[in-house]
Amino acid sequence: MAADDIVSTIARALELAPIVDGHNDWPWERRLGHESSVEGLEGPLPGHTDIVRLRRGYVGAQLWSVFVEDEGRGTDAVAETLEQIDLVHRMVEAYPDDLVLARSAADVEAARASGRIASLLGAEGAHSIADSPAVLRMLAALGVRYLTLTHNRNSAWADSATDEPVHGGLTERGRGYIRELNRLGMLVDLSHVAPTTMHAALDVTTAPVIFSHSSCRALNDHPRNVPDDVLTRLDGNGGVIMLTFVPQFLHAAYMEWDRAGRPGAAPEVPLSVLADHVEHARAVAGVRHIGLGGDFDGVDALPEGITGVDGYPLLLDELARRGWTAADLAGLAGANVLRVLRATDDAFAGHRPPTAFVR
Numbered sequence: 576m577a578a579d580d581i582v583s584t585i586a587r588a589l590e591l592a593p594i595v596d597g598h599n600d601w602p603w604e605r606r607l608g609h610e611s612s613v614e615g616l617e618g619p620l621p622g623h624t625d626i627v628r629l630r631r632g633y634v635g636a637q638l639w640s641v642f643v644e645d646e647g648r649g650t651d652a653v654a655e656t657l658e659q660i661d662l663v664h665r666m667v668e669a670y671p672d673d674l675v676l677a678r679s680a681a682d683v684e685a686a687r688a689s690g691r692i693a694s695l696l697g698a699e700g701a702h703s704i705a706d707s708p709a710v711l712r713m714l715a716a717l718g719v720r721y722l723t724l725t726h727n728r729n730s731a732w733a734d735s736a737t738d739e740p741v742h743g744g745l746t747e748r749g750r751g752y753i754r755e756l757n758r759l760g761m762l763v764d765l766s767h768v769a770p771t772t773m774h775a776a777l778d779v780t781t782a783p784v785i786f787s788h789s790s791c792r793a794l795n796d797h798p799r800n801v802p803d804d805v806l807t808r809l810d811g812n813g814g815v816i817m818l819t820f821v822p823q824f825l826h827a828a829y830m831e832w833d834r835a836g837r838p839g840a841a842p843e844v845p846l847s848v849l850a851d852h853v854e855h856a857r858a859v860a861g862v863r864h865i866g867l868g869g870d871f872d873g874v875d876a877l878p879e880g881i882t883g884v885d886g887y888p889l890l891l892d893e894l895a896r897r898g899w900t901a902a903d904l905a906g907l908a909g910a911n912v913l914r915v916l917r918a919t920d921d922a923f924a925g926h927r928p929p930t931a932f933v934r
Contacts, residue, residue, distance in 0.1 A: 581895045585888060588904035593635020593687055594887050595909030597817035597868030598697065598766070598788035599624060602662045603642050604872040611662050613669045623871035623883040626673045629692055631885035635909060636683045636693035638720065638787065639663050640873070645702040645726040653710055656703040660696060660717055667694050678718045678923065680916040697764065697787060700726030701733060701752070708755055715923065720916070721762035721785060724749070724772060734769040736798040744771035745779070753779040760923025762915065765789075766799070766819075766868070773805045782922075783813035783915045788868035790824040790852045793859075797824050806856060809864040813918065815911045816860060817868030818853050820886075822876050825849055829876075844878045850893045853907065862903050866912045 576584070601624040605611055608622075618625025629637070641659035643652050667674045675686045677693035686693035696719045704710040704722070711722065725735035732749035734740040742749065753776050756763050763784045765773045776784065792800035801816055809816065822829040828842040856865045871877075871884050880889055891904055899907075 576896060576898065581892060584895045584899075584901045585891045585904065587901035588891065588908060589633050591901060591905035592908050592910035592913065593683070594633050594867065595636040595638075595683065595912050596634060596871075596884075596887075597638050597785060597866060597912065598640050598699075598819070598873070599637050599869060599871045599884070600640050600642060600873030601871070602639050602659050602666075605662060605666075606659065611658070613662070613665045616666060616670060617673075623869075623877070625883075626670060626692075628883050628885040630673075632883075632887045633908075634692055634884055634887070635687050636677065636695060638695045638697045640699045640787075641696050641703070641719065642699040642726070642873075643703065645700045645728050648702050648705075650705045652702045653705050653707075656698060656714070657717075660714075660719070663694060663696060676718065678720065679920040680913045681920070683913060683916070695720050697721040697723070697762075699723040699764075699787075700767070701730035702726065702728075706731045708752070711752070711755060711761075712759065715759040715761050719761065720923070721764040721787060722756060723764040723766055723787060724752075724768050724776065726767055734772045736767055736769050740769055740771065742772075744769065744773075744775035750775070750779045754781075756780075757782045758922065760919040760921070760925070762919060765801075765805075769798075770802050770805060773801070774808075777805070777808050777812055780812065782919050783815070784809075785814055785866075785912065785915060786816040786868070788819040788821070788870045788873075789816060790819055790821070791855045791859075794852055794855055795825060795827050795830060797830055799824055803859050806859040806864075809860040813864075813915065815864050815866045815915055816856050817866040817912065818849070818856060820849060820869045820871070820877050820881060821874050822878065825852055825878065841876060844876075846878050846880050846889060846893055849878045849890060850897065853890070853894065854897070857903075857907075862906055863911055863914070865907050866909070867907065
């Protein structure tokens with residue numbers, strides 16, 4: 576494809592859909608390194624994210640992770656998650672010309688029309704609700720659109736990808752939580768969970784799922800990646816895997832270097848490897864079931880050439896050179912996850928009375 580054709584293909588894709596990213600840890604980075612300050616967010620900043628680079632990266636909507644650590648947190652995790660939600664609210668209040676809170680696909684579209692970046696919320700790990708359906712419902716009321724079922728450790732009712740399995744995937748209580756998430760219109764996020772948990776959740780859910788930041792296990796056998804037998808189920812479920820930019824998930828040599836304690840120089844992870852994961856997910860799950868979940872500011876390295884959230888056009892360029900159409904690129908960029916949001920927006924807006932699952 577000629578250079579002019581590549582440019583026009585990408586431009587057309589971004590007319591059709593904005594970049595909608597499933598997972599960015601900027602609120603956690605602000606908490607750890609800046610005492611939760613929202614000053615100076617326009618940039619330039621030394622990390623992966625600032626408002627100037629969000630604009631350069633054509634980001635139209637971001638699901639900000641309201642993550643807190645999952646080790647022995649108990650009910651403290653609930654308070655800390657609320658602090659993270661508050662931080663995103665303060666970010667938006669401090670930069671009203673650039674950011675706006677959003678809860679739905681319609682809100683994303685309205686934000687785009689106003690020239691602002693839609694800010695949605697995602698809670699990373701069930702420790703954030705301290706095994707309380709009431710807390711889950713209150714997070715939904717505060718606008719949290721997804722719950723990742725675990726982080727790096729098992730929850731009380733779901734097995735993590737990076738912990739010793741104890742639940743056989745999901746307990747019966749865990750299956751109850753899937754049903755309650757469906758009822759609330761909150762997305763079930765299957766990043767971080769074990770394959771048995773992925774299958775168990777897909778067996779129960781009546782709504783599309785997401786993987787907010789994962790890659791493909793067939794290309795790199797990292798436990799955080801998604802096996803093909805799960806990817807094949809996304810077509811029937813309607814869900815989306817949002818491919819991540821994390822080097823150890825993408826590249827076997829980087830993964831082994833990381834596991835060995837990082838001796839010497841890090842192996843390079845070419846941008847082409849990230850594109851390979853995107854293409855594999857398209858081939859197995861289907862073009863309607865792929866998206867982007869960079870995990871910016873949650874990692875300390877990125878694929879070659881990408882330095883932050885302004886890097887999305889580099890990936891689109893690589894895929895356009897491989898023959899991707901504007902429509903396919905638009906689906907990857909954001910149209911697919913917006914479809915998933917629309918499928919669950921009515922339930923999320925409804926907040927009906929609690930079911931019998933109340934304790």
